[in-house]
Amino acid sequence: MTFSGFLNRLADTDLNVWIDSLTPTLIENWDNTNDGNLPKFLKALNNLPDIKTKHIKLSENIIEIGHPDEICNSQREQLLESLKALMPWRKGPFKLFGILIDSEWQSWMKWNRIEPHLSDLTNRLILDVGSGNGYYMLKMLNANAKITAGVDPSLLSTCQFLAIQKYLNAPNAAVMPLTMENVKPNLETFDTVFSMGVLYHRKSPFDHIAELKSALRPGGELVIETLVIHGDENSVLVPVNRYSVMNNIYFLPSSKALKNWIMKAGFEDVKIVDESYTTIKEQRATEWKLGTSLSDYLDPNDPKLTVEGHPAPLRATIIAKKPYGQTKLPRYKLS
Ligand SMILES: C[S@@+](CC[C@H](N)C(=O)[O-])C[C@H]1O[C@@H](n2cnc3c(N)ncnc32)[C@H](O)[C@@H]1O
Known part of the structure; x- marks a missing residue:
């Protein structure tokens, strides 16, 4: 089974309580x-050349x-062909054996904004919801996480990660083809949960936040990054219709x-730890993600607006702690 190495790793951690429900979901979804x-x-994955490497640098952008x-x-040609067959590459960039995958997003810009505000990730069990590739x-692995479990319903994201994993060989990390709703409720085990x-893709944001909370252990850290507006x-x-072309x-x-x-x-x-506009330096079309990108989604006469007339993409990151006990709302004395 594609994910058996990762499931074996989970078995050695407090996440072993997830394995019984996770295994059939993976079989169904994959x-x-x-x-x-x-x-x-x-x-494309089967066509990846068999090469072993110890040259791994996760710390750079x-x-x-x-x-x-x-x-x-000839291996280079084979690798390039397989990686191209896994387009579009939205998140990155990666360099595999010298081949630069210049993704649509310069994802290091977001990571560099968020990382200074995180609790030390060493030895943590981490859930990355909507992990992309x-x-x-x-x-997170570079920051010495013990487990990084990515969940993302996009099969392309899983496949891009499997391509990277073929050369990385990190059994404590997996992108799994699941939604957050597929994750066993009340796991209460992860030390850090990223969303x-x-x-903004969820119809019910409170349900999403509650799901994230139920995956966290008491005292665990929530990291939410999402589109916001001023106000x-x-x-x-x-947005009743589209926002920045997305429906x-x-x-x-x-x-x-x-x-x-x-x-x-x-x-x-x-805590609100960051608020930043997305720029066309951070999100742009490349040869690894052809077609349109942010510059096409902004009003050509006013880049503070989207083409629909909404405020241009502004993103915030909020970090919070799950309390050890129940939080109680203050009581009011009725006279
Ligand atoms: C805008 S991308 C963000 C990717 C990455 N987390 C980032 O910040 O760059 C949103 C991702 O969330 C995934 N997604 C959408 N609905 C989801 C859900 N209900 N549970 C988990 N992932 C979801 C999508 O497939 C997509 O890869």
Whole structure:
């Protein structure tokens, strides 16, 4: 089974309580899926050249695995062909044996904004919800995480991670084809849970925050990064039609409103640690993600607006702690 190495690793940790429910979900969502794209992706994975490497640099902005001197020309061609068959590469960049995968997003920019605010990740059990192809998970491994479990319903994300994993060989990390809703409720085991770029895709943000909370152990850390708008505690944008061309966007709160939501969901020490506009340096079309990108989604006459006239993409990161006991709302004395 594709994920057996990772499941074996989980067995040695407090996450062993997840294995019984996770295994059949993986079989259903991966082995028994009828997604028409998967055969093409699997063909690309099977075509990856067999090369062993110890040249691994996860600390740089461009994640580097394998050295150009370790492959011959024909292997290089084979590798390039397989990686291209796994396009579009949205998250990255990666350099595999000298081949630069110049992804749509310069994901290191987000990581560098968030990383200084995180509790030490050493030895932590980490859940990355909406992990994409696992770029940030490799950063978490670099910070000495014990386990990084990525969940993302996109089979392409799983396949891109499997391509990287072939050369990385890190059995304590996996991108699994699951939604957060598929994760066993009330695991209460992860030390840190990340949800980056997911909340605005969810129709029910409070349910999402509650799911994240139920995966965390008491005292664990929540990291939420999402699109926000300027405004006060009561400001929320629900774009009726598209937002920045995307049709699956529901709630864009202000940072202050999101902070209140997270407090309402029972977290403590809730801090807004970053607010940044997305720039066309951070998100742009490349030869690894052809077609349109952020510059096409902004109003050409006013880059502070999207093409639909909404405020341009602004993202915030909030970090919070799951309390050890139940948080109680203050009582009011009725006269
Ligand atoms: C905008 S991308 C963000 C990727 C990455 N976390 C980042 O911040 O760059 C959103 C990702 O969330 C995934 N996603 C959407 N709904 C999800 C859900 N219910 N549970 C888990 N992942 C989800 C999508 O497949 C996509 O890869």
